[in-house]
Amino acid sequence: MKFNDKVPIYYQIKQYVYQEIILGHLKAGQKLPAIRQLAVTLTVNVNTIQRALSELTTEGIIITQRGKGNFVTNDTQLLQALKKRIVTEQFSELYDKMLALKITPAEMVQYLKNYIDQRKEVQHD
Amino acid sequence: MKFNDKVPIYYQIKQYVYQEIILGHLKAGQKLPAIRQLAVTLTVNVNTIQRALSELTTEGIIITQRGKGNFVTNDTQLLQALKKRIVTEQFSELYDKMLALKITPAEMVQYLKNYIDQRKEVQHD
DNA sequence: AATAGTGTATTAGCTTTCTATTACACTATA
DNA sequence: TATAGTGTAATAGAAAGCTAATACACTATT
Secondary structure: OOOOOOOHHHHHHHHHHHHHHHOOOOOOOOOOOOOOHHHHOOOOOOOHHHHHHHHHHHHOEEEEEEEOEEEEEEEEEEHHHHHHHHHHHHHHHHHHHHHOOOOHHHHHHHHHHHHHHHOOOOOOO | OOOOOOOOHHHHHHHHHHHHHOOOOOOOOOOOOOHHHHHHHHHOHHHHHHHHHHHHHHHOEEEOOHHHHOEEOHHHHHHHHHHHHHHHHHHHHHHHHHHHHOEEEEEEEEHHHHHHHHHHHHOOO
């Protein structure tokens, strides 16, 4: 997996797990791959996986059963809220950065639309 | 200054300088505060300031004159392009993250509008 | 009981970032 | 020419993150 070297890997792994849950690749109650397996798959050290899962456990997203494995929580309410939480986080960050540049909300929407149009054009290459 | 501990301080200082230029607080040719002064103002070490300015110099945004100080470039074309570059970077990041969550461009716009409305409501408290 | 598959914990060492400190080099000016 | 203000460089040490390696603990199965 390709990681951004400006932000801790364990943090990016957390985001990856969020993503897999949101995409439905990981469902409530489902068993995650073994940490040694994840370490191989993501090509990072077991301890780095551990740190990410440990924080996810603290959040209640992941339940660890010693000797058995790691499982996605069965708390469907928590999982439902996850997508909203993650998406909102991203828009919140963007909003604050734009505001710091004195860009108005209306302009933000326009910038986003323009960016989208631009991506569509480039797609046609 | 408050820094995000997930990303290097020198990197955040670069962003801060970009911001000050975009906002027009720093204009073409203008002298920056002395690095020792910046270090005090931002409450970081001189070397950390140095690293940020060194990278900005490499980009041509800042011109260093030994013994005199650091100055914003007079290359107005470069400065003009800066705002677009920084803003686009942010939307690009958002777009990619949303796409990873299988959120369509149309939905992105809607999410942004919703977030903006939400912020407006909260403002009224 | 032994074994394989899990998570947990610890230690050592590397790299990056940041700080602290000191010394040096160039520029302007009194 | 002395001095104050500037950037530059180098060293040492602390902290965070990551890796590697090893050992341990729990669970399920043979």
